[in-house]
Amino acid sequence: MLYKLEVKLPQKIYPILIKKDIIKDICYEINKIYNSKRITIITDQNVGKLYVKALVDNLKSYGFDVYTIFIEPGENSKSIKVLTDVYNQLLDIGITRKALILAFGGGVVGDLAGFAAATFLRGIRYIQIPTSLLAQIDSSIGGKVAVNLPRGKNLIGNFYHPEAVFIDPSLLKTLPRRFLYDGMAEVIKYACIKDIDLFNKLMEVDIETDFDFIIHEIIYRCCNIKKEIVEYDEKESGERMLLNFGHTIGHAIERAFNYERFTHGEAVAIGMYCITKKSEDMGITKKGTADSIKELLVKFKLPYKLYQIDSDILIEAINLDKKSEDDYINLVLLREIGNSFMKKVKKEDIHLFLQNEM
Ligand SMILES: NC(=O)c1ccc[n+]([C@@H]2O[C@H](COP(=O)([O-])OP(=O)(O)OC[C@H]3O[C@@H](n4cnc5c(N)ncnc54)[C@H](O)[C@@H]3O)[C@@H](O)[C@H]2O)c1
Structure with a gap:
């Protein structure tokens, strides 16, 4: 079953698709909204280990040039230091304004990758593919992107909406129990x-x-x-x-x-x-x-x-x-x-x- 929603804002309309195993058809969905070749996946090592190879293979089979940036899992990665590392890797890859970023992970990846997309080259397009319950019901929607400063959380940020949000509930099978219940509090x-x-x-x-x-x-x-x-x-x-x-x-x-x-x-x-x-x-x-x-x-x-x-x-x-x-x-x-x-x-x-x- 596919649930489809649309976020309708004065400056932008974008879809939210919720479907079990959508990760397997994601290239088809990306193709509909992106007509260039270069895609950079930003993910953390936990999610990366479990799902990135299949995603990369899938994207390559559709003819995309795919690059991957891994960050350490956890809140500490929402930092200026990690953000700078991400910018540097985007420069190494040779990302231009036409490129696309996939924010593939929990709320930490979504906030950091979204903020990188909002600011790198004054803004490049990105898609949210949230993998934790909290990210699937909350942080991937609404365009809030941010990093932390030592003196507080989310002190540097922006409102920058993705091109789409693709939600695959079957990814939650591997989410550690504590994070599942953590997300349930927001539910x-x-x-x-x-x-x-x-x-x-x-x-x-x-x-x-x-x-x-x-x-x-x-x-x-x-x-x-x-x-x-x-x-x-x-x-x-x-x-x-x-x-x-x-x-x-x-x-x-x-x-x-x-x-x-x-x-x-x-x-x-x-x-x-x-x-x-x-x-x-x-x-x-x-x-x-x-x-x-x-x-x-x-x-x-x-x-x-x-x-x-x-x-x-x-x-x-x-x-x-x-x-x-x-x-x-x-x-x-x-x-x-x-x-x-x-x-x-x-x-x-x-x-x-x-x-x-x-
Ligand atoms: N932008 C917003 O509107 C908004 C709203 C709420 C929260 N947030 C932010 O979200 C962050 C918290 O997000 P979170 O709870 O998703 O934390 P998280 O991104 O750290 O993910 C939690 C843990 O689960 C792992 N994980 C994620 N998906 C997995 C999967 N499918 N299988 C196995 N492991 C998986 C991650 O590697 C991590 O270890 C905070 O930084 C918070 O500020 C943002």
């Missing part, structure tokens, strides 16, 4: 902010037996929500901020623990439960919502609580958030599952939204 986020039907489906599904079967639909629904939000608010001045549900506390937790103890998804999971529990206690959110979120998080092996952290440490970390405005922070809250809104909260009042013990 649960989409369900919480916009899709009660998806939330109920996730509650019903047996993750051991039905997961392969349902993952296709999960990816489609999440991509659809993301693309609609991006179409409405490309540069994140309003609606797109809803995607930050659970992220204000989540980012603060990641920062407070030096990005070591929790994955991004785990931190967001705790953030979603804690903010909802509090807003429920304040009478903003329908009773029982936090418990439903907790049930789903536990089902997908995600944490929902932090034990013994001083809320002052989190408040300090929240105040460092680059998304905060001068005196205010935009919190995303739920009225109930599937119904989210933004609340501007004075920084001095942020403690009201944190538990004494989280």
Whole structure:
């Protein structure tokens, strides 16, 4: 089954194709949108080891000249140093503006390769072929590309959309379990902010037996929500901020623990439960919502609580958030599952939204 979506922006329209084993027909899809010969695949060593040979052989059999750039797996590769290495390799290959880059990997590869494409020779075309769940439902769509600086994540970046996004759910078979559950936190986020039907489906599904079967639909629904939000608010001045549900506390937790103890998804999971529990206690959110979120998080092996952290440490970390405005922070809250809104909260009042013990 093929799911097809289109991201429609004033300056660009591009397709998102979701299909099991699409990786095997990818040359056919690339041929439809690219009529030059030179293709550079940027990938990391984990994904590279598993899938690059078949992809290269396939592309060559279609007459493309194919080059490959490998980066080390992991967040540390989203650095200026690795970016410079990538630029140098693109120069060695002799890439011109007519060339095409394939960003083939998880969110790290997508963000780095996308930023390289956005900036090299003032911009060359690229296609996202995301391979982690997080990348397939989130980071490959919407054109945000970035690298980190030692003083913070994603501090250098751009909005630069790909020519297409090709999503193959069967690639997730080799994704390590922890990263699969990490991505599930973002799936649960989409369900919480916009899709009660998806939330109920996730509650019903047996993750051991039905997961392969349902993952296709999960990816489609999440991509659809993301693309609609991006179409409405490309540069994140309003609606797109809803995607930050659970992220204000989540980012603060990641920062407070030096990005070591929790994955991004785990931190967001705790953030979603804690903010909802509090807003429920304040009478903003329908009773029982936090418990439903907790049930789903536990089902997908995600944490929902932090034990013994001083809320002052989190408040300090929240105040460092680059998304905060001068005196205010935009919190995303739920009225109930599937119904989210933004609340501007004075920084001095942020403690009201944190538990004494989280
Ligand atoms: N641009 C955006 O809008 C956006 C949104 C959310 C997150 N992000 C970024 O995404 C990054 C995180 O992405 P991620 O969670 O995909 O991390 P990642 O890219 O590091 O991938 C996670 C791990 O899984 C491995 N992997 C990926 N696909 C695999 C597969 N099919 N089989 C086996 N191993 C595989 C990778 O090698 C890596 O070790 C962060 O840098 C974050 O800032 C960007």
